Amino acid sequence: MSRPTRLGLAVVAVALATGCAAPQGGATPAASAGTTAVESCGQRLTFANTPQRVVALDQSSTETLLALGVQERMAGTANLKTKVAPRYAEAYAKVPVLSPKVLTAEPLRAAGPDFVVASFKELFTADRAGTRDELAKLSVPTYVSAVNCPDGATPPFERLFRDYQNLGRILGAQDRAGQLVAEQRGVVAEVEATARKRPRGLKVVWVYSVFNGIPYVAGRDGMASHMSRLAGAENVFDDVAQEWPEVSWEEIARRDPDVIVVGDLSERGNPGDKASEKLAVMRQHPAVSKLDAVRNGSFIELPGIEMDPSVRTVDALRAFSEGLDRIAGRG
Amino acid sequence: MADPAAVLLDPAVEPVVAPAPPAQPAPNRRRRALAVVLSLLLLAASLVLATRVGAGLGWPQIGRAVGVRLGLPVQPLPPLLDSLLWDLRVPRVLLAALVGAALAVCGAALQSVTRNALADPYLLGVSSGASTGAVVVVLLGFAGSQLSVAGGAFLGALVSFGLLMLLLRRGGLHSMRIVLTGVVVGQMFTALTSLILMSSGDADSTRALTHWLLGSLAPARWSAVLLCAVACAVGLLVVWLCSAALDGFAFGADTAASLGIDVRTTRAVLLVTTSLLTAVAVAAVGAIGFVGLIVPHGVRLLVGPLHRLLLPVCAVVGAAFLVWTDALARVAFAPLEVPVGVFTALLGVPLFLLVLRRRGEL
Numbered sequence: 001m002s003r004p005t006r007l008g009l010a011v012v013a014v015a016l017a018t019g020c021a022a023p024q025g026g027a028t029p030a031a032s033a034g035t036t037a038v039e040s041c042g043q044r045l046t047f048a049n050t051p052q053r054v055v056a057l058d059q060s061s062t063e064t065l066l067a068l069g070v071q072e073r074m075a076g077t078a079n080l081k082t083k084v085a086p087r088y089a090e091a092y093a094k095v096p097v098l099s100p101k102v103l104t105a106e107p108l109r110a111a112g113p114d115f116v117v118a119s120f121k122e123l124f125t126a127d128r129a130g131t132r133d134e135l136a137k138l139s140v141p142t143y144v145s146a147v148n149c150p151d152g153a154t155p156p157f158e159r160l161f162r163d164y165q166n167l168g169r170i171l172g173a174q175d176r177a178g179q180l181v182a183e184q185r186g187v188v189a190e191v192e193a194t195a196r197k198r199p200r201g202l203k204v205v206w207v208y209s210v211f212n213g214i215p216y217v218a219g220r221d222g223m224a225s226h227m228s229r230l231a232g233a234e235n236v237f238d239d240v241a242q243e244w245p246e247v248s249w250e251e252i253a254r255r256d257p258d259v260i261v262v263g264d265l266s267e268r269g270n271p272g273d274k275a276s277e278k279l280a281v282m283r284q285h286p287a288v289s290k291l292d293a294v295r296n297g298s299f300i301e302l303p304g305i306e307m308d309p310s311v312r313t314v315d316a317l318r319a320f321s322e323g324l325d326r327i328a329g330r331g
Numbered sequence: 332m333a334d335p336a337a338v339l340l341d342p343a344v345e346p347v348v349a350p351a352p353p354a355q356p357a358p359n360r361r362r363r364a365l366a367v368v369l370s371l372l373l374l375a376a377s378l379v380l381a382t383r384v385g386a387g388l389g390w391p392q393i394g395r396a397v398g399v400r401l402g403l404p405v406q407p408l409p410p411l412l413d414s415l416l417w418d419l420r421v422p423r424v425l426l427a428a429l430v431g432a433a434l435a436v437c438g439a440a441l442q443s444v445t446r447n448a449l450a451d452p453y454l455l456g457v458s459s460g461a462s463t464g465a466v467v468v469v470l471l472g473f474a475g476s477q478l479s480v481a482g483g484a485f486l487g488a489l490v491s492f493g494l495l496m497l498l499l500r501r502g503g504l505h506s507m508r509i510v511l512t513g514v515v516v517g518q519m520f521t522a523l524t525s526l527i528l529m530s531s532g533d534a535d536s537t538r539a540l541t542h543w544l545l546g547s548l549a550p551a552r553w554s555a556v557l558l559c560a561v562a563c564a565v566g567l568l569v570v571w572l573c574s575a576a577l578d579g580f581a582f583g584a585d586t587a588a589s590l591g592i593d594v595r596t597t598r599a600v601l602l603v604t605t606s607l608l609t610a611v612a613v614a615a616v617g618a619i620g621f622v623g624l625i626v627p628h629g630v631r632l633l634v635g636p637l638h639r640l641l642l643p644v645c646a647v648v649g650a651a652f653l654v655w656t657d658a659l660a661r662v663a664f665a666p667l668e669v670p671v672g673v674f675t676a677l678l679g680v681p682l683f684l685l686v687l688r689r690r691g692e693l
Contacts, residue, residue, distance in 0.1 A: 099667065
């Protein structure tokens with residue numbers, strides 16, 4: 001039985017058990033009749049009413065909620081890595097920032113949330129926001145992104161879409177969620193279609209950041225590896241089972257990539273965060289500078305924040321695909 | 332354990348703490364009573380006032396929350412604020428008090444047992460050993476049980492203590508040498524803790540490292556408070572019952588033996604008890620430094636060197652000290668939390684240098 005079917009059955013079962021009508025997708029922001037039930041990363045969340053005071057614990061979940069247009073019902077946000085996307089800036093301005101970094105249990109409870117959303121399980125520990133069990137006992141359901149709970153079967157973009165649908169259902173924003181899923185699924189399909197017209201198997205390295213001169217690249221476990229496959233390219237560090245492993249420039253040179261994706265983190269503002277700084281390092285490196293990819297300028301610059309799973313990742317996917325077109329067409 | 336420990340008692344080193352004459356004139360006794368009463372008042376006031384420090388709760392809210400528990404006809408707090416007070420703030424303040432008391436008493440006892448004014452569970456590397464033990468247990472998958480983490484920390488503390496004794500076996504004994512050896516042992520266990528955490532592949536290893544090496548009371552919950560309370564009740568009582576022996580140790584092992592003290596047994600009991608107290612503290616909140624060093628010195632200036640009085644006042648002052656340092660850690664950069672060990676070190680290091688200077692070693 002597929003997961004959505006099982007979920008649907010669970011909803012119906014709960015609705016029958018409580019003698020209420022099953023939610024028919026028409027949940028209104030104020031208070032909906034019936035109970036919404038959602039499975040999130042090992043916990044079953046039930047909602048008798050639509051949450052009115054939502055707290056998001058990190059940037060990705062904040063942007064997802066803003067994309068769903070529920071900023072009026074957000075009681076707080078925390079832990080922004082860089083600026084929110086310009087298209088959400090106005091909505092974001094309405095949300096109280098509870099902490100610039102990781103939110104701890106005291107300020108979270110002081111904010112009086114009725115629903116807490118996070119991208120990572122690790123944000124729910126005793127020394128951070130408090131454990132999920134503690135919050136559940138206080139009748140505060142906690143949602144953890146499906147991206148953080150791989151089931152081994154669902155591809156990462158589908159897990160992101162599941163988040164939109166789940167959160168849309170919980171927050172009474174199904175229409176917006178449906179729209180978002182349709183749009184983004186469209187982008188993924190488009191990229192896959194373009195990939196079929198292009199020579200396959202281009203070798204790509206994703207240089208996310210350079211810290212103290214050491215490059216961090218995409219391994220097998222992140223979004224970048226998945227995006228490479230969708231676009232018909234091959235991530236050269238797919239043998240490393242990590243998200244952003246630390247490697248050496250020599251190893252990058254040895255793997256001789258056709259394309260180099262460079263993460264631009266200039267919004268973060270640390271030294272070496274700009275894409276141009278990373279390009280300069282590569283052009284000066286004795287081995288890397290001799291690579292064909294560097295000589296021919298086969299670079300694709302992408303915002304680093306979009307290389308991690310979020311509502312903005314499809315933007316990176318589209319730009320990546322366009323970059324490959326440019327490089328392949330020229331070759 | 333007791334045998335190598337004997338080297339710590341070198342009769343050539345002058346006594347660090349000179350016991351006062353045994354007969355106490357009446358004014359002194361009154362002063363002692365006053366010291367105990369005053370420090371207890373200080374602690375009580377600290378516990379109440381520090382509960383107010385931090386986000387979300389003012390006196391009216393605390394009054395309502397307490398009133399409801401007492402059955403008074405007041406409006407209850409919203410459940411989340413009530414839980415902020417009872418599930419987070421109150422256990423946190425109590426845990427700070429228990430850990431502060433344990434560390435201060437450990438410091439006082441170790442200073443006498445090693446006849447070294449600079450002894451302290453943190454400087455001697457015992458805290459680092461305990462954190463290594465705790466980290467191993469956590470990574471083996473027993474993180475859920477406070478008791479097993481404390482057990483691992485206890486083993487780690489004993490191992491680091493044993494190593495310290497082994498390293499101090501031969502060669503002349505000088506207080507600087509003890510401290511340097513302790514620092515080296517501590518560094519080794521700190522490195523081991525880092526190695527274990529970093530190689531665990533946990534995405535959050537840096538955060539865990541900060542917790543175990545600098546200490547934080549943010550994860551304080553009732554389970555840790557209960558375990559610490561039991562350990563403190565037993566441990567502090569055992570150390571206190573050894574007061575007379577601790578006074579005797581200050582003159583050296585021979586003098587202590589001539590006073591009718593079973594030196595080896597008492598020393599072993601004290602070392603195991605301080606290891607246990609340190610371990611329970613570290614398992615609950617990580618390695619917090621300098622409390623055991625500066626509190627006993629301050630208290631000794633106030634109430635003199637006799638352990639029968641020194642130990643309880645140390646416990647109370649140590650408790651108040653950590654309660655306030657943690658309150659500072661909570662609000663100094665709110666809503667961000669600073670590891671409390673950062674503040675105890677910032678306050679402790681200047682005082683440590685002062686002690687060294689007064690002893691003419693700097």
